[in-house]
Amino acid sequence: MKINPITCAVLAALAVNYAYADTTTTPPAPATQPAAATQPANASNAATLGIVTVTAQHTAEDMQDVPITLQAFTGNTLQQLNIVSFDDLIKYLPNVTFAANGPGQGNIYMRGLSTGFLGNQSSATIAPFPNVAVYLDDQSMQFPARNLDVYMVDMERVEVLEGPQGTLFGGGAEAGAIRYITNKPNLEKVSGSAEASTSVTDGGAPNNSANAMINLPIIPGTFAVRGVIYNEHDGGYIDNVPSTYTRQPTDGGGAMAPYVAAGATPVANNYSVAQNNWNPVDTQGARLSGLWKINDDWNFLIAESYQDLDAKGQSSTYPIGIDGQTLGTNQITSFVPAWNNDHSANSAWTLNGQIGDLSLVYTGGYTTRHVSEQQDYTGYSRSAGGMYYQCTGTSAGLSSAGKPICYSPVGYWNDTVASTHQSHELRLSTPEDYRFRVIGGLYYEDFNIDDHMRFDYKTIPSCTPENLASALAGGYPCVANAQSSPGVNLADNTAFGENAERGYKQEAAFASMSYDIIPDVLTATAGTRYYHYSEWETGTEFYTEGNMVNVPNGTYVGDDTVMNYHQSYHGFKSRANLMWHITPDMMVYYTFSQGFRPGGFNRTTSGVAKLDGEAQYQKPINYAPDTLTNNEIGFKTTFFDDRLLLNGSFYDMRWDNVQMQFFNPLVLGNTTFAVNGPNYKVDGGELQFQAKLTDGLSLIGAGSLNHAKQTNSPCLINNIPGSAGYNTCIIETGAVGDVSSFANPFGTVGSVPAFSPRSQYNMRLRYDWTFNGGFKAFAQAGFNRTGSMYNQPATYPSGAGVTDITTVELRYLQAGYTTVDASVGVTKDNWDVSLYGTNLTNNHASVFTSSAQFIESEVPIRPRVLGLKVGFKF
Structure with missing residues (x-):
């Protein structure tokens, strides 16, 4: 498709918007009804900025x-910003970063609170739970290293809460929370x-999308x-x-030479x-909800959501190819x-009512998710570990018998994950116009993950009767199949993997009290949450060993490690x-808040860090929760009859006993x-x-500046x-006569944590106008800037110029970048x-x-996209 130069010139006006771009939303709904947005089609023509209603504190305000x-x-x-995925949204979120392997495969970080990201293989079993919570309405969608990529269509709003939200939203909201809130039925x-779009990607294949919504009052009112x-x-x-893979004498630290x-x-x-164009992504889904107004005091909402994400190929690129080519x-x-196939379904229900002056909300949900992913792991074959499973005939291979021979270097991993997440919450609150207000509740959740992980890089023939x-x-x-x-x-060809089940049950009780010391002027709030976690991990980790050489397939040689781990904690x-x-x-305002995230388990407790053949460190069975304490001051202001909005915050955060992961096969x-490791301190602002420069012209911007360091x-x-x-x-570690120094893997005082850019900011301009015949038009323009950041902590070995890779933890500097978007x-x-x-x-x-x-x-970020969107409403 060729793009007319005039069209390109028109598209030079940029579409970026932000939290306050929608200048009008529905006033807070009564406590007995779910809030529903009924905004005018062109709210940004309003003469003032208007009100945005949120439920960040479980009350509409x-x-x-x-x-x-x-x-x-x-x-x-x-809709104005063409946001349908988190990749679209993050451009407008200063203080939020995203380590992503592709759709539905990443970790969200806020305010630079990260210790790095290892990728997705085995993540369902080994990755710590995230420290940023993701909610679809009132249902938690958290998952280790695999944030559910909720498709944003027919949304009432998305709320991004920064800083610890542990009192109201629990253990997953240590650093913050992202809440996707759907539109509810209108009685x-x-x-x-209906809406449809088509677009082209620079250097890639075309894109298209379509969605439709219908609201039907079956019994009006x-x-x-x-x-x-x-x-x-x-x-x-x-x-x-196209590429070849040619083994080199230097592979495996020189072990490949013979x-x-x-x-x-x-x-x-x-x-x-x-x-x-081998990485297309197809996303399909549906959502159906029903609202029953039982009487003037009670209503019941039920919703069913389904999403199917099918991502083909890989979302990553290589600067240097597998055979060393640029x-x-x-x-x-x-x-x-x-x-990466990712299927999720969520059933949710909410009962709203009044008991005297008290408002009652009971909400529950049940989420299932099934993931099947396969990715290339051929790079592992250049390491000593990889070639061990592909070669025989010398001490470097799995068997030293016979003449030297290597088989195919092609390897991959395959991960199949199933999970269930059940939650129930009961909240009671006093009227919002009381001088002394209380909200309290009980919470229960049951989260289970079943992970079947296979690393398939053993290419030595298995011991079939003929081969044996x-x-x-x-x-x-020959080498018998692992069991x-x-x-x-x-x-x-499976050399290593696990069949693991993991999860926890949580019971919690929370309460928050607010008192208007001076009505409409000075308000104090205090709250707390008691939590009790019962956490477990069971299953087996299996691997191929030397005692599986030249024995029949099906011979069990005890090549697995049984996991049966349990722990509980409360506070x-x-x-x-x-x-x-x-x-x-x-x-x-001044806010003090605390957050935490659950601990977890390691698969094995083997001895590592050997010196002269003797282990110096026994890997622990489990690691504990880490905690975050936030002290924040801020201001929220509007001027000139609500034509200028200026909000700011400054915070000091202490992240203690931080969970860190290590993978260094050679040591x-x-x-x-x-393990639990260092502490971090983040000072930032x-x-x-947003300014309404004229009735039709708005200027919007946001930015953050952080100083994050290890303490x-x-x-x-x-x-x-x-x-x-x-x-x-x-x-020190190493064999006799080959001892080398051992770098402290926890980092050094003053070093910068991973995924913590110094600055992020964006600015955008929008103009709305009308012309002959009742036509309404708009143009938007702006940019987004994300500063440079590292992918791992400071003491991890640098990846700059490294081609002989022996660890998954190399430290790379991710350069800062600017993006520009546009729409008319x-x-x-x-x-x-x-x-x-x-x-x-x-x-x-x-x-x-x-x-x-x-x-x-x-x-990479997606290349330039130019598109056309058409919509119809009634």
Whole structure:
């Protein structure tokens, strides 16, 4: 598709907007009814900024009266900005970063509170729980390293709550929370909408999307249903280029040299899977909700949501290909079919009512999620660990018998995950107009994950009857299939993996009290939450060993480690704030808040960090929760009759006993493990503004500035009684005659944490006007800037210039980047049409650089997109 130069010029006006761009929302709904947005189609023509209503404190209130740093995007704003995914949303979120391996495969961080991200293999089993909570209405959607990518269509609003929310939202909201709030059925009005778009990606395949909504009062004033369906196809833009894989004498630290010298190293190629635009993504889903007004005091809402995400290929690129060749922008050399299929369903119900003067809310939900993912792991074959499972005939391979020979270097991993998440919450609250107000509740959740992970890089032939007979007759050795327990025979090429179940049950009680010391002027609030977690991990970790050489497939040789771990913990997390309305339009506040996230388990407790053959460190079975304490002052103001809004906050946060993960096969063993480590301190500030320059012209902006650093430097202590150096810091590792220093993996005092850019900011301009015949038009313009950041803590080895990769924890500097978006459009009666463009400067940047696949990989932002969108409403 060729784009007319005039169209490109028009698209040079940018579409970026933000929390306050939607100038009008519905006033707070009565406590007995779910809030529903009924905004005018072109609210931004209003002469003032208007009110944005949120429920960040489990009560409907003007966001200018909420004493925390808060951003809210109403449904109208989301449509104006063409936001449907978190990748779209994050451009407008200063103080939020996202380590992403692709759709539905990432971790969200707020205010730089991160210790790095290792990638997705085994993440359902080994990754710590996230410290930013994700909610769909009142249902928690959290998941280790795999945030559910909720498709944002027919949304009432999205709320982004910064800082600890542990009192009201629990253990997943240590650093903050993101709340997706859907539109609810309207009891009185038949309405509907339909929208379709088509677009082109620079250097990639076309995109298209469509969605439709219908609202039907089945019994007007008593019962209504609302349904929405959507389908989006994002064309691929990453090319999997043809490549060979040639083993080098330097592979495996030189262990490959005898195989190369013997001519026993076959050359592999990826010709069967090489293709252009190999990373398309299809997202389909539906949501159906019903609202029953039982009487004037009670109503009941039930909703069913389903989403199917099918991401083909990989979302990462390689600067250097698998055979050492320099690749172009948005290219990769992958050797296996790759995909990520993510299916989720959520059933939710909410009962609202009045008991005397008290408002009661009971809400519950049940979420299921099934993920199947396969990704290339051929880079691992250049390491000593990888070639061990692919070669025989020397001490470097799995068997030293026979002549040297290597088999295919092509490897991959396959992960199949199923999870269930059940939750129930009961809240009672006093009337919002009382001088002394109380909200309290009980909470219960049951979260279960079932993970079947396979690392399939063993290419030595398995011991079928024919292969075994040949091996025993003096032929090349064979290796029996791994087993996870007696009678469970795995695939021929599976070398390592786990069958694990993991989860927790949580019971909690919370209460928050507010008192107007001076009504409408000075308010004090205090609250706390008691929590009790019962956490577990069970299953087996299995692997291939030398005693599986030349034995029949199906022979169980005890090659698995049984996991049967349990722990529980409890405590309180609290908050308090003081809010002073100096004038009706000027509020200042102080907030103290605490947060935490659950602990977890490691799969094995083997000894590592060996010195002269003797282990110095025993990996722990479990690690404890970490905690966050926040002290924040801020102001929220409007001026000039609500034509200028200026909000700001300054905070000091202390993150203690922080969970960290290690994976360094040459020193710390061949499986990832987590421990509690250092403390971090974050001092920062955020500023948000919006100005109504004229009735049709708005200027919006936001930015953050953070100074994040490590405040202590614990060491990895020799914890094996009786060993030399017991109870002292480990400073050396290695074999006799080959001892080397051991760098402290926890980092150093003053170093910068991962995914913590110094600054982030954005600014945007929007103009609305009308012209002949009742046409309404708009144009939007702006930019977003994200500063540079590292992907790992400071003491992790640098990845700059490294081609012989032996760890998944190399530290890379992710360069800062700027994106520019744009849209122009016209509305007439029930119809609207718009042209839009994203990343108009076609900037190339990585949002997640990693060595997680034993090769340097980058997850790029999407190239320039130019599109057309048409919508209809009634």
